[in-house]
Each structure stands twice: as structure tokens, then as C-alpha cells.
Amino acid sequence: MKINEKSFTLIELVIIILLVGILAVAVGPKMSINSFKSESELNSLIANIRYAQHKSIVSGGSWKLEINSNSYTVKDDTGNNANLPGGENPVNISYNITSNYAEFYFDYLGRPDSDNDSKNNNLINQNIIISFDSYSIKINPVGGIE
DSSP states (O other): OOOOTTSOOHHHHHHHHHHHHHHHHHHGGGOOSHHHHHHHHHHHHHHHHHHHHHHHHHHTSOEEEEEOSSEEEEEOTTSSBOOOTTSOSSEEOSSOEEESOSEEEEOTTSOEESSSOTTSSOBOOSOEEEEETTEEEEEOTTSOBO
């Protein structure tokens, strides 16, 4: 009688299943969705900043971003809450959000402005830093986002 040597025995399979289970118990608690959540909120904030810049360029300026401790609001050129692609406005963030400017506008070229008049010379001439969790967004004076 010939024995098939290409298969696993039941004991070998049980040992592999036990090892995979032990590994899952050891590694599972270390995986957290918090880092994914904060990165998702970062990407959403960057997308909404770019959206406000774009709409400000198209409409001639005056779109505004207001930053509070756990949320931010995008306002359109009439001062009303904008309809954002993500839907929610104001947008709540799970982390404390800080910025060196609590509110700022975008002018007709998408540059940060200190008031809603795009035609005067009240541009913000320093970087705007928005921080939450372990992330920071920098909006430079010419409107670039880093």
C-alpha cells in the first residue's frame, strides 16, 4: 500500500490553525482604526480647502474657512454655509484642531486673504498652519497646500 506523502496530517493542520489564532490574538489589539480615521479626516480637510479655493477662483473670491476647536466650516461668497461634496458643513473632527488663523478667506486667485474683499491688498503673507492629531497642513501665501 502506497502512502500519499503530498498531504498534511490532521495534527499538522490543527497546529497551524492554533499558531494563526495565537498570532491573531497577539497582533489584533495593536491594530487600530484611529490612525485611519485621522488620516481620512486630514484628506477630507485638504479636499474641502481645495474646494473652497477653487470655488473662490471661479466666483471671484470671498470663500471663507472658519476653524473651531473640533470642527471647521466652509462659507461661500455670500457668507452662508457652503454645500460641500462630502455633505456635512460644519465638519466635525474627532481631534482638537488648531490654526494660527481662526478664519481666513480666499481671494480671486485662491490666495489666503484676511477679509472678504478680493480687490484690496489684505493678503495673508505668512503660512497658515492647521494642525490636529499628529498632522499639519500648511497653506502658503500663494495658495499652495503642503
